[in-house]
Amino acid sequence: MGASSASASHSKSSRKVVSEKPHITELPITWTNWWKHVDWLNVYFIIMIPIMGCYWAWFTPLQTKTAIWSVIYYFNTGIGITAGYHRLWAHTSYSATLPLKIYLAAVGAGAVEGSIRWWARGHRAHHRYTDTDKDPYSVRKGLLYSHIGWMVMKQNPKRIGRTDITDLNEDPVVLWQHKHYIPVVTFMSLIFPMLVAGLGWGDWKGGFIYAGILRIFFVQQATFCVNSLAHWLGDQPFDDRNSPRDHVLTALVTLGEGYHNFHHEFPSDYRNAIEWFQYDPTKWSIWVWKQLGLAYDLKQFKSNEIEKGRLQQMQKKLDRVRAKLDWGIPLEQLPVIEFEDFQEQARNGKALIAVAGVIHDVSDFIKDHPGGRAIINSGIGKDATAMFNGGVYNHSNAAHNLLSTMRVGVIRGGCEVEIWKQAQRENKDISFVND
Amino acid sequence: MGASSASASHSKSSRKVVSEKPHITELPITWTNWWKHVDWLNVYFIIMIPIMGCYWAWFTPLQTKTAIWSVIYYFNTGIGITAGYHRLWAHTSYSATLPLKIYLAAVGAGAVEGSIRWWARGHRAHHRYTDTDKDPYSVRKGLLYSHIGWMVMKQNPKRIGRTDITDLNEDPVVLWQHKHYIPVVTFMSLIFPMLVAGLGWGDWKGGFIYAGILRIFFVQQATFCVNSLAHWLGDQPFDDRNSPRDHVLTALVTLGEGYHNFHHEFPSDYRNAIEWFQYDPTKWSIWVWKQLGLAYDLKQFKSNEIEKGRLQQMQKKLDRVRAKLDWGIPLEQLPVIEFEDFQEQARNGKALIAVAGVIHDVSDFIKDHPGGRAIINSGIGKDATAMFNGGVYNHSNAAHNLLSTMRVGVIRGGCEVEIWKQAQRENKDISFVND
Ligand code: HEM
Ligand code: HEM
Ligand SMILES: [Fe+2]
Ligand SMILES: [Fe+2]
Ligand SMILES: [Fe+2]
Ligand SMILES: [Fe+2]
Numbered sequence A, B: 001m002g003a004s005s006a007s008a009s010h011s012k013s014s015r016k017v018v019s020e021k022p023h024i025t026e027l028p029i030t031w032t033n034w035w036k037h038v039d040w041l042n043v044y045f046i047i048m049i050p051i052m053g054c055y056w057a058w059f060t061p062l063q064t065k066t067a068i069w070s071v072i073y074y075f076n077t078g079i080g081i082t083a084g085y086h087r088l089w090a091h092t093s094y095s096a097t098l099p100l101k102i103y104l105a106a107v108g109a110g111a112v113e114g115s116i117r118w119w120a121r122g123h124r125a126h127h128r129y130t131d132t133d134k135d136p137y138s139v140r141k142g143l144l145y146s147h148i149g150w151m152v153m154k155q156n157p158k159r160i161g162r163t164d165i166t167d168l169n170e171d172p173v174v175l176w177q178h179k180h181y182i183p184v185v186t187f188m189s190l191i192f193p194m195l196v197a198g199l200g201w202g203d204w205k206g207g208f209i210y211a212g213i214l215r216i217f218f219v220q221q222a223t224f225c226v227n228s229l230a231h232w233l234g235d236q237p238f239d240d241r242n243s244p245r246d247h248v249l250t251a252l253v254t255l256g257e258g259y260h261n262f263h264h265e266f267p268s269d270y271r272n273a274i275e276w277f278q279y280d281p282t283k284w285s286i287w288v289w290k291q292l293g294l295a296y297d298l299k300q301f302k303s304n305e306i307e308k309g310r311l312q313q314m315q316k317k318l319d320r321v322r323a324k325l326d327w328g329i330p331l332e333q334l335p336v337i338e339f340e341d342f343q344e345q346a347r348n349g350k351a352l353i354a355v356a357g358v359i360h361d362v363s364d365f366i367k368d369h370p371g372g373r374a375i376i377n378s379g380i381g382k383d384a385t386a387m388f389n390g391g392v393y394n395h396s397n398a399a400h401n402l403l404s405t406m407r408v409g410v411i412r413g414g415c416e417v418e419i420w421k422q423a424q425r426e427n428k429d430i431s432f433v434n435d
Helices: A007-020 A040-058 A064-090 A098-109 A116-128 A143-152 A172-179 A181-201 A204-224 A248-253 A260-265 A281-291 A303-324 A339-347 A373-377 A397-404 A415-425 B007-020 B040-058 B064-090 B098-109 B116-128 B143-152 B172-179 B181-201 B204-227 B248-253 B260-265 B281-291 B303-324 B339-347 B373-377 B397-404 B415-425
Strands: A352-355 A358-361 A407-411 B352-355 B358-361 B407-411
Touching: A040 A143, A040 A204, A064 A098, A064 A116, A064 A181, A064 A204, A064 A281, A098 A172, A098 A181, A116 A172, A172 A181, A181 A204, A303 B303, A303 B397, A339 A352, A339 A407, A397 B303, B040 B143, B040 B204, B064 B098, B064 B116, B064 B181, B064 B204, B064 B281, B098 B172, B098 B181, B116 B172, B143 B204, B172 B181, B181 B204, B204 B248, B339 B352, B339 B407
Parallel strands: none
Antiparallel strands: A352 A358, A358 A407, B352 B358, B358 B407
16 A cells, blocks of 8 residues: 555656666666665655654644544544545445545545555555565565555556556546545645644644644554555464465554455455454444445455365465374385284284284384283284274274374285185184175 | 272172162162262261361361461372372373382372272273263263262262273282271371371361361362363363363363363373473472482373374364355266357356366356456356466465355366367367377
C-alpha cells in the first residue's frame, strides 16, 4: 500500500525518459548518482512534511477537542484505505452503494496514498506476483524496502507486473477521483480536517498540524505495515511458500489487516480475521454497512475451503517433521531370509523375533523390555505377530515404532505362510484346512 | 495407586470365601447387602481416621515447626510413592543402590498405600489392561471409582489382570517390606513423624496429628489423583485410544506424575515430563540421586521415538478433520466424457473448463473470480491446465481446492493427449514430434 500524491503522474513522465536512455533504476547506485535514484517528491511528502509537522507541533498547543478529532479522522481515513482502496476496489470482496463509495473515495484520499486506480493496480500486482520482482513492494528486497523504500527510491515502471483493472476503469467514482486527484487529496487530507477544527472550536492551526499533517503520517506508517510487518512477523497457517503472515500486532496497527496469510490465500474474502475474537474493525465496519443497506454481496470463502487450506498446511508441516525422523530401515532395503535360516540363527543364540513377516534383532532390548525378560525371550525364534498384537499383550503405538527400529530382515513369502508350511511339515495341529 | 495398609493381607482372606460360595462382588448391590460390598477396613483407614484427625486437630494448636515438618515429610512420603513404588519398582525405569532403596521403601510405606509388592502388581495390571475390566482402577467405571471407589468397595481378586512380578520377588528390600508391612507402616506413617516433632521441639501430639494422620490423608488423596484426574483431565498428545491424559494441574498435585498420556505410552522412561519447563520434581530427584551415585541406568526413550508418537497422534487428528471436509466428487465417480463432447457443450453455452484431465463447471464462479471475468472466460472450452498452473497465473492452494469442488467429468484418455491429437487433426503448430 501507499505512495505520495505525485506518484500517479510521476510514472507517466518517467516513461518518456525510458525511450531516450536507460531508466535510472537500471544503473547501479554510486556516490555521484545516488541522488538521481531518490524519488525526492515522495521523500518530501512522506518524510519531510511529517518532520516539519513535528517541528510546528512544538509551537502549537494540542487542544483536547483537536486531539479527539484527529483520532476520529485517523480511523476514518484508515478505513478509507482498508475497507475502500483495499477490500472494495483492489479485491472487490463486496459491493458498495454510491454514497458509501463516495465516502470511501473521499476519506481514502485523505490518507494520501495515491489514487484508488494507481493503488489498486499496484496492489493487484502485489497479490498476483507476490515476492517476485514484479511485486511492487516485495519483502524479499528487505523489510525497510517493503515498508517505505519502494516509494522513496525511484521505480522502473516496466518492472511492475501487469494486472486487469477493467472493472476500475468502469467505475465513475474511481475515475473521478483519479482525474481530480490533486484537489481531492489536498482538500481531504489538510483543508477538511482544518475546517472542522477551525469552524468547530476555532483551532485552525491545530486542525492543520494535528488532524492534518501528523494524522497523515500515522495513517501512512500504519498502512505501510501491511506491506512490511504483515510479510515478516507471525504464523503461516494456510501457506508457507510465500511471505504473508498472520499476527495480532499487525492487525492492531492496521485496522485488522494483520491476518495476512489468510488474506493472500483468500483475497476476495471481505474478512481478514475469521475468528470472532480476532481484531478486524474493517470487517466489522463492512458488516455494519451491510446492516444499513450501504454494502451488499459480501464475499466469503466457505469454511470447508478455509479448513482444507489449514489442514493441508498442517499436513505439510507434519510431513516435514516425518521426513526428519528415523523410521527404521525401509523394508525393501532389508535382506530376504528363509524362515528356516531365521530359526537356525535364533537357535544359535541370536535374539531374533519375527513380527508381521519382518525379523527383528532384540538383543539390546531384552533387559529393557517393560514386559519383562522372560516374556520377550519366549518370542525368540518364533513368529510373534499374534503375541505382540494382543495375543499376549496389545502393544502401544510406541512399541510398534520401537520395533521397526530393530528390523534386520524380511522373511521370504511372508511370515504366516511359512508358519503354516512349517506346521504342516511337522504335522502339528493348526487351524489350516489340508487338501 | 493406593490402598490402605490392610489390603495386602485382606485379599488373601477373601480368596478362601471364593472357594465356598460366589464372591460378594458377583452379587448385585441391594438395600440388605450393601454393607457387605463395602470394604470397612479400608473405609476406616482412608476416610474415618482422617475425619477423626480433623476433629482432633481442632483441639491441637499447630506449631510452625510442626507445620514445616509436616510439609517436608509430605514431600518425602510422596516421593517414596512416585520415585520408589511407581518409577523404580513398578516400571524399573532406573536402578537404585541399596541405601536409596531402603529410604524409598521406608518413606513409601509412610504414605500408607500398601506394600511395594501389592502396589506394583496392581499398577502393572493397570498399565497392561488399561481401561479394561482387568484394570484395577479403570476410569471407565467412573472418576470417583478410579479415585477411591476401588478401595472403598470390595474387589473380586480374580478380576485383576495377571502380570509378571518375578523381578520384585527377587528384590530383598521389596520382600522384607512386604513381610513386615504392618510394623513398617505403623512406624513410618505415625510413630516416626511423631518422634521427630516430639524429640525435636516437644510437640508429640502435633507431630502425631499433623505430620502423621493429616499428612497421610493429603499424600493419599494426591497420589490417588494419578488414577483419577490423570485419566480424565487434559490433552492426549501421544495416543487417544485410551484414557490417560497430560495436564499441568495433575502434575502439580502429584509431584510430576501428571504427564500421564506420555507415561502410559513410554512407561519405562524415568521421566514423566520431557520438557524442561514442565513440573516433574520426581524426575528431578532421580536425576539428583544419579549425580550423587545413588541411582543409575536411568532409562529414557530416544527423542526420535517420542517424536514419532507425537507425530502419529497429530496425523490421526488431521485425518479425522480431513474425513469431515468436502474434497469434491471423487474422480472415479465422475462420468467420462470425450474431449469433443466437452468442447461441444462449452460451445453451446456451458461454462466448462478442463484442468489436468478433469472438467469443471465454473458457471457460478465467473462473476466471483478474483482474477476477473475476462480471464476465466478465456479458459472456457479449453484445456486450461497450463494457464491455471502458472502459464497465466500460478493459483494458490485455495484456488486448487476450490477448483476440485467444481468437478463434473473426466476426459477420456487424459487431457494433454487429447489436445495433441486435436492439434494434429487441425494441423496446428504444436510442440509435438510427428512421426
Ligand atoms: C519384539 C520386540 C518387542 C518390543 C519392542 C516390545 C516393546 C514393549 C514396550 C515398549 C512395552 C511397554 C508398554 C507399551 O509401550 O505398550 C512392552 C510391554 C509389554 N510387552 Fe513387549 N515388546 C516386544 C516383544 C514382546 C513380546 C514378544 C511379548 C510377548 C510374547 C511382549 C509382551 C509384553 C507385555 C506383556 C508387556 C506389558 C508390560 C506391562 O505393562 O506389564 N513383548 N513391550
Ligand atoms: C477454472 C477455475 C478457476 C478458479 C477456481 C480460479 C480461482 C482463482 C482464485 C481463488 C484466485 C485468487 C487468488 C488465488 O487464490 O490464487 C484467482 C486469481 C487469478 N486467476 Fe483464477 N481461477 C480459475 C481459472 C482461471 C483461469 C482459467 C485463469 C487464466 C486463464 C485464471 C487467472 C487468474 C489470475 C490472473 C488471477 C490473479 C488475480 C489477481 O490477484 O490479480 N484463473 N483465481
Ligand atoms: Fe501482502
Ligand atoms: Fe490484499
Ligand atoms: Fe494410569
Ligand atoms: Fe505407571
